[in-house]
Amino acid sequence: MSETNLSVPATLGEQARAKLGRRNIVFVGLMGAGKSAIGRMVAQHLRVPFIDTDVEIERVSRMTISELFATYGEEEFRALETRVIKRLLRGGPKVISTGGGAFINDNTRRHISRGGISLWLKADLEVLWERVNKRDHRPLLKTENPRATLAALMEKRYPIYSEADLTIESRDVRKEIIVTEVLAAIAGIEQKD
Numbered sequence: 001m002s003e004t005n006l007s008v009p010a011t012l013g014e015q016a017r018a019k020l021g022r023r024n025i026v027f028v029g030l031m032g033a034g035k036s037a038i039g040r041m042v043a044q045h046l047r048v049p050f051i052d053t054d055v056e057i058e059r060v061s062r063m064t065i066s067e068l069f070a071t072y073g074e075e076e077f078r079a080l081e082t083r084v085i086k087r088l089l090r091g092g093p094k095v096i097s098t099g100g101g102a103f104i105n106d107n108t109r110r111h112i113s114r115g116g117i118s119l120w121l122k123a124d125l126e127v128l129w130e131r132v133n134k135r136d137h138r139p140l141l142k143t144e145n146p147r148a149t150l151a152a153l154m155e156k157r158y159p160i161y162s163e164a165d166l167t168i169e170s171r172d173v174r175k176e177i178i179v180t181e182v183l184a185a186i187a188g189i190e191q192k193d
């Protein structure tokens, strides 16, 4: 049995799963918040399918996110992202982790609000920067001062992420702790289908 299963209470996963019904959980938040990593773990504990929208976009386009930005630009990427997310929201339950800009797009946000329970993984700049500066696959951060770019994105996007149904503070603690808090938040939502 993995360490994950040992430290996150199994009963919490079951309670959260029962409350979820047929609904989707949609992770939103800035780059580095942990949407992809935490979303995958939450799906395992809920025993529902997991989809990362960036992975799905790369699969259908047969291009990387960086290649898509470089070849078609951000606007085209957003249009493709909207279409993919709209399709993924059909049917549930599942856990869907979006890319950081998805919930900021009005059209995509409307689809998410209708088709799932949105969950904002909120983190401060230090935490985000520590995580994203280790890799360079995020086209929006290929700037002269990526830390300042990240700070500017926080300023612009946080008021919009705050519209999410649930918010969990993503911080410098073990992932299992964040997963437990996410499951507890899901277990606390109103039951409806």
Ligand SMILES: Nc1ncnc2c1ncn2[C@@H]1O[C@H](COP(=O)(O)OP(=O)(O)O)[C@@H](O)[C@H]1O
Binding pocket: 029, 030, 031, 032, 033, 034, 035, 036, 037, 038, 131, 132, 171, 172, 173, 174, 175, 178
């Ligand atoms: N609570 C955490 N503690 C330590 N590292 C984390 C935590 N949450 C996420 N990470 C790591 O931070 C990096 C960015 O996470 P990721 O899930 O890709 O974020 P996002 O999809 O929101 O951009 C990954 O290497 C991931 O393993």
Ligand SMILES: O=C(O)C1=C[C@@H](OP(=O)(O)O)[C@@H](O)[C@H](O)C1
Binding pocket: 029, 030, 031, 032, 035, 036, 054, 065, 098, 099, 100, 101, 102, 137, 138, 139, 140
């Ligand atoms: O914030 C953004 O606009 C983006 C975030 C990325 O996903 P992560 O948030 O998973 O890094 C990816 O979709 C793309 O590079 C654009």
Ligand SMILES: [Mg+2]
Binding pocket: 035, 036, 037, 054, 097, 098, 099
């Ligand atoms: Mg991601």
